[in-house]
Amino acid sequence: MSPKTSQSGGRPAGGxxxxxxxxxxPARVTVLLLAILxxxxxxxNTRTTEIRLLIPEVTMPLWVALLGTGVIGAxxxxxxxxxxx
Numbered sequence: 115m116s117p118k119t120s121q122s123g124g125r126p127a128g129g130x131x132x133x134x135x136x137x138x139x140p141a142r143v144t145v146l147l148l149a150i151l152x153x154x155x156x157x158x159n160t161r162t163t164e165i166r167l168l169i170p171e172v173t174m175p176l177w178v179a180l181l182g183t184g185v186i187g188a189x190x191x192x193x194x195x196x197x198x199x
Contacts, residue, residue, distance in 0.1 A: 156180040 159176040166172075 152184055156184065 156177050163176045164171055164173050165179050
């Protein structure tokens with residue numbers, strides 16, 4: 115029998131478990147905790163600040179600028195990780 119077709123202990127080939135246990139890997143838990151900490155940091159900084167966007171200077175709440183920067187960073191990370199998988 116080929117290793118790809120054999121199964122032991124009722125588990126699917128590749129050793130992956132179903133359910134919640136398969137979803138909660140240490141890397142995913144770490145990313146989730148970092149995202150929660152980032153959101154706490156963002157929403158704790160609510161004062162208004164002046165931000166220079168290339169040429170114009172705009173006044174906005176700091177949390178909007180931090181959240182926008184975080185979303186742009188997450189999108190860039192997702193774009194570059196997409197090619198690795």
